[in-house]
Amino acid sequence: MRELIAMWRNTRMVVFTALTASLYAAILIPFKVLPIIPGVTELRPANAIPVVCSFLFGPAAAWGAAIGNVIGDFFGGFGPGDLFGFVGNFLYGFLPYRTWELLTQRRPVLRGPMDWLLFTAVVGLASGACALVIGWGLNVLGFVPFRVLGNIVWINNMLASMLLAPFLLAVVYPRAERGGLTYGQVLGRRETGRVGLAYVGLGLVVGAVGVGMWLGNGLSSGSVRVPWVGEGVAGGTGAWAVGLGLAPVLVVLLLGMVLL
Amino acid sequence: MKLSIYVVANTPLHRLHPVVKVVGIFCFFVAAFTAGSPIQSLPLAAVVGALLWLGGALANVWRFRWFLALVFFMTFLVWSLFFHSEAPWFAWGPVRLGYDGVRFALATACRLTTFFAVGLLFLSTTRVEEFADALGMIGVPAKLGFVMTLAFRLVPAFVDAALSVVQAQRCRGFDFDRGNWLERVRHYLPVIVPVFIGALRRADLMAMALEARGFQLPGPRTSYRTYAWGWGDAIALVGSVMLAGTWLLWARFAGGN
Amino acid sequence: MYLRGVSFTYAGGALPALRGVDLVVRRGEMVVVMGASRAGKSTLVKVLNRTIPSFQPGSLQGEIWLLGQRCEQETVADFAGRIGLVAQDFEAQLFSTSVECEVAFALEQFGVSPPEMRQRVHAALRSVGLEGFEERDPATLSGGEKQRLAIAAMLALEPELLVLDEPTTDLDPLGKEEVLAVLAGLRREGRTLVVVEHETIAAEMADRVVFLAEGRVLADMPAQAALRSPEWFRCCAVRPPDLAVLAHGLGWAEPVRSVEQAAARVRERLMPVQKDDRAAGQQQGEASGHDVLLVAEKLSLRYEAHAPPALANVSLTIRTGEFLALLGHNGSGKTTLAKCLNGLLRPSDGEVRWKGVPILSIPLAERAVAVGYVFQNPDHQIFADRVWDEVAFGPRNLGLSEQAVAERVRQALGAVGLLERCDDDPFWLTKGERQRLAVASLLALEPQVLILDEPTTGLDYNEQRQTMELICRLHRQGMTVIMITHTAWLVAEYAERVVLLHRGELLFDGPTHELFARDDLMNAARFRVPDIVRLGQRCGVRVRSVEELVRMVGRRSEDR
Known part of the structure; x- marks a missing residue:
């Protein structure tokens, strides 16, 4: 968490942020291949970029993904999704590298089945966190139901990342490493004092994403009720049900992120 | 374009x-x-x-x-x-x-x-x-605004590069429209890799050029653009x-x- | 500023990039540094602006004094504003979306007051001739303008030392001229300049020329002396000035200053020559007996509705075995035309036919086998992490068996001399090697026509020669070659037929020597005929290179 602020003092990290953002936006634009919900989301191979950048550039990718999403919309489609898109994509760029380095010492160049398993889990978690924030936000605004958007974002990010990111990393990571351009090399040794708390944070994030995706779908379709949301607000768009119902989960998610 | x-x-x-x-x-x-x-x-x-x-x-x-x-x-x-x-x-x-x-x-x-x-x-x-x-005047840190501007400037260059790569790979008989949609997503690999590598090649030079122009100096900054009410x-x-x-x-x- | 015994080895590098370099630059001096690829030029520049050691890990030895200060731990930022750096890649040095903001950017970091800032922005823009461009988006500028803007951005800080690393390499002749004119202006203003350059014109402006080879200073001499000794240029893979080579080749003691002067001397030696001998220099390029491969008929193309056309009514016929050069400045439509010729672009009007069939109706894979296209920037196609796989990509797309693919890859890599590197990672090849790799990956498709888009840009003279010899060898083996270029001497030496484009229109289509005789066209397109060709014209002989003229004169002398 601390490196997310500290990195701004390093010029190379600032450049990595801008590169992540512009690559993300640039590959979004020509390849908005299949609009799933126009103006809100589409099947986009570009969604593999934040994950790849996360492993390369670390904290710079978190900021880069958040900004890149806004910049992409600056070329068409600046709208309601952008505020939540900022937070969601921030998590999408932040979680992969952070979880990976907490769980393993290995390089993110996948070799055996264990690597693939871990990678899938990490990407699934990051995609889920992103989907949770964006799905919740747009349902609260009443623009798209959570059970439509939340699931689409989750599956889309998962698919794009699993189909492209491992292969991209296999080609790009060794070169960046030899050029001294990975975040570990640029930032140097980082303090590892609060590792225990970081695991608690990871636990909270995993819990929040798991519960959040299940609860979000349930609340959005009306099949699940939670005690802190009254009877009267459950119908219609589900904006209130999802908005209030998921709010505690999101608080846990953010708390987990802070501890990470 | x-x-x-x-x-x-x-x-x-x-x-x-x-x-x-x-x-x-x-x-x-x-x-x-x-x-x-x-x-x-x-x-x-x-x-x-x-x-x-x-x-x-x-x-x-x-x-x-x-x-x-x-x-x-x-x-x-x-x-x-x-x-x-x-x-x-x-x-x-x-x-x-x-x-x-x-x-x-x-x-x-x-x-x-x-x-x-x-x-x-x-x-x-x-x-x-x-x-x-405007974000800066509202209180958002200046560097965030700067990265936004820079990213915005770089986008057309990367889009051009990506389009050029698409053409170059087509010249080598690569058909992007072949296969089912899952395969098609994989087809972006030969496009994304060169664009990505190009960005990596530039990263150091950009950082150096920024520092040579005083980016990261501790002192107060001024702004060239002034806005009057x-x-x-x-x-x-x-x-x-x-x-x-x-x-x-x-x-x-x-x-x- | 001076360096004494400076050596540097990159972290992970086997050999030192600089070995015991001594260099002195005095205030107000202009020093030009020349050298082949990997001679250590860029490393030297990085030492001068402290990128080494602050960004590049490695081991640095020797004594470095910058601006009267002994350097130990200082970083780039410590010299920000006092040492300015302009690099070859102008895209990586521009950060803003308007010209004036770009120049003001550095001043903002230094906290200069707005009124003074305005004044300095205007002064800097005036120095590089970009007044009136204040509001423009840098993305809309030409290469030369972008590079001038990068210089202005540095000038605004009024640095005590300005280091320019190959500022003209990525530019077309017009852009080169613009930037060199700016350099001449800075020289007149008495600024201290260190310029790494491949252009000999830069040496003509300088006080001193430093030749680097393999990380060592080969020679450090006054510019006038350097210009008289072409062998130094050759050592450093710089194309030497035509007249100097001629004077050297013919053993003239005193230097020649102009083409006219040289022509007068050559004429004396050529006097007793029979008329019919004079056209021996070149054969007719028109190979009318050969089959027609490609026909372009009245092509027009507009990228945007209100923009001027990128191509206007261009017709062209290409036959088997031709070697054709497409000549023109950036924006003249030469790349657009070439992309229409292999069906990458669809013209708004007109048609391209391959052996009588509209090219756009031919399936993609067959088109790739008919007309190969090597893009200008090899990095726009290289994506594999092994040289072998990169070349195999094309044949695999054609659906060939692995055995056939292997055979083709071996042949293609053999042709460009990269076979023994087949397991290497293309990322670490030099620009020249990557260029050859790009050619190989197209050769593996065995196309009948090969289009090369500026195959020599960014290469040093030796690499340019190597690339051209490769292309000539392919041509001799029966390949039809279309080469896009803006380098006049390449055209003079290698092309039989030239097509000159200017603002989307076809100005000329015919034998090379005829174009070079047309001063009106060359001026309209703002091209400089190579000195040696002009000299030949003055003497009434048709020559393509200095060597040819030297041989000719030598032969005549023996006859006498």
Whole structure:
């Protein structure tokens, strides 16, 4: 968490942020291949970029993904999704590298089945966190139901990342490493004092994403009720049900992120 | 290929203070958001349309006509199917098609389309630097604004590179349209890799060029762009706040969602 | 500023990039540094602006004094504003979306007051001739303008030392001229300049020329002396000035200053020559007996509705075995035309036919086998992490068996001399090697026509020669070659037929020597005929290179 602020003092990290953002936006634009919900989301191979950048550039990718999403919309489609898109994509760029380095010492160049398993889990978690924030936000605004958007974002990010990111990393990571351009090399040794708390944070994030995706779908379709949301607000768009119902989960998610 | 939406012109809208633009657009977003029925959305859309005309941005509306139309129809479709209607005409699993659902779907489609029209208005009349400056004046750290500007500048270069790569790979007999959609996603690998590597090659030089120009200096910074407040700004500010207020009250008393 | 015994080895590098370099630059001096690829030029520049050691890990030895200060731990930022750096890649040095903001950017970091800032921005823009461009988006500028803007951005800080690393390499002749003119202006203003350059014109402006080879200073001499000794240029893979080579080749003691002067001397030696001998220099390029391969008929193309056309009514016929050069400045439409010729672009009007069939109706894979296209920037196609796989990509797309693919890859890599590197990672090849790799990956498709888009840009003279010899060898083996270029001497020496484009229109289509005789066309397109060709014209002989003229004169002398 601390490196997310500290990195701004390093010029190379600032450049990595801008590169992540512009690559993300640039590959979004020509390849908005299949609009799933126009103006809100589409099947986009570009969604593999934040994950790849996360492993390369670390904290710079978190900021880069958040900004890149806004910049992409600056070329068409600046709208309601952008505020939540900022937070969601921030998590999408932040979680992969952070979880990976907490769980393993290995390089993110996948070799055996264990690597693939871990990678899938990490990407699934990051995609889920992103989907949770964006799905919740747009349902609260009443623009798209959570059970439509939340699931689409989750599956889309998962698919794009699993189909492209491992292969991209296999080609790009060794070169960046030899050029001294990975975040570990640029930032140097980082303090590892609060590792225990970081695991608690990871636990909270995993819990929040798991519960959040299940609860979000349930609340959005009306099949699940939670005690802190009254009877009267459950119908219609589900904006209130999802908005209030998921709010505690999101608080846990953010708390987990802070501890990470 | 022209990517940027900004319209180079010197209309009264372009001349507004960036903070006024950001606050104004926020007010318009609020108004668009509160409009609970087509009757409330349409007058707002008319106001936005007039401003688009004033800002010389109607060409952009034309450029994004399919996008706006798609937004409208998809939103309508999604909400018609997934709204929890009280008395559905037809229910099948999660799908409940009913009168209040369709009514809400129509209202939301209008709302969302207006929303994007407001976004278009903002982008047509505001440079990315102004946006970054405005964020800076509101209190967002300057480096965040700088990265935003830089990323914006780099996008066309990367898009050009990506298009060029697509052509180069086609020359080697690579057919992007071959295979099912899963395979097609994989086809982007030969495109993304060269663009990515190109970015990596540049990273060090960019960092060095930035530091050679004093980026990261500890001292206070000044700004080349200075913005003066004028009568136009006052009018625009009051106007957009009143607009947001009007729609809030209208939605409150006439009912909406 | 001076360096004494400076050596540097990159972290992970086997050999030192600089070995014991001594260099002195006095205030107000202009020093030009020349050298082949990997001679250590860029490393030297990085030492001068402290990128080494602050960004590049590695081991640095020796004594470095910059601006009267002994350097130990200082970083780039410590010299920000006092040492300015302009690099070859101008895209990586521009950060803003308007010209004036770009120049003001550095001043903002230094906290200069707005009124003074305005004044300095205007002064800097005036120095590089970009007044009136203040509001423009840098993305809309030409390469030369972008590079001038990068210089202005540095000038605004009024640095005591300005280091320019190959500022003209990526530019077309017009852009080169613009930037060199700016350099001449800075020289007149008495600024201290260190310029790494491949252009000999830069040496003509300098006080001193430093030749680097393999990380060592080979020679450090006054510019006038350097210009008289072409062998130094050759050592450093710089194309030496034509007249100097001629004077050297013919053993003239005193230097020649102009083409006219040289022509007068050559004429004396050529006097007793029979008329019919004079056209021996070149054969007719028109190979009318050969089959027609490609026909372009009245091509027109506009990228945007209101923009001027990128191509206007261009017709062209290409036959088997031709070697054709497409000549023109950036924006003249030469790349657009070439892309139409292999069906990458669809013309708004007119048609391209391949052996009588509209090219756009031919399936993609067959088109790739008919007309190969090597892009200008090899990095726009290289994506594999092994040289072998990169070349195999094309044949695999054609659906060939692995055995056939292997055979083709071996042949293609053999042709460009990269076979023994087949397991290497293309990322670490030099620009020249990557260029050859790009050619190989197209050769593996065995196309009948090969289009090369500026195959020599960014290469040093030796690499340019190597690339051209490769292309000539392919041509001799029966390949039809279309080469896009803006380098006049390449055209003079290698092309039989030239097509000159200017603002989307076809100005000329015919034998090379005829174009070079047309001063009106060359001036309209703002091209400089190579000195040696002009000299030949003055003497009434048709020559393509200095060597040819030297041989000719030598032969005549023996006859006498």
